[in-house]
Amino acid sequence: MEGLTSFLPFIAIFAVMYFFMIAPQMKRAKQEKKFASALKRGDKIITKSGMHGKILDLNDKDNSCVIETLAGKIKFDRSAISMEMSKKLNAPETKK
Structure with missing residues (x-):
């Protein structure tokens, strides 16, 4: 005991x-x-490094996505997308 x-x-x-x-x-x-x-095409997202963009293409083979930004197209891993910031960006705005 x-x-x-x-x-x-x-x-x-x-x-x-x-x-x-x-x-x-x-x-x-x-x-x-x-x-x-x-994630789907057309979603507005923010990466964990702070880059804003819109998803153009998703690749399931290597788990990546192509994002369109003002600077051009960039390929990112899906895990580099910030869940919280992207949800805030896509949330409907409420009027005060």
Whole structure:
């Protein structure tokens, strides 16, 4: 019984770490993967580096997309697209 009680704090620490760190990170990764797979032509997006553009073409072979910007066309990996900023960009504007 003493052996179990000595490991109880470690088990509690692991449980807290799981519920506050690991589980939310796994949920976020799943959401980002779903967002990247739901992209379609014509979507206005913002990359994680801050570049604005519109999706011209999607390539499922190498998981990339071609984005049209003011400077021209650029090929990006789908994981380089910011989920939060792109959702804000495509959200309907509300009048104040």
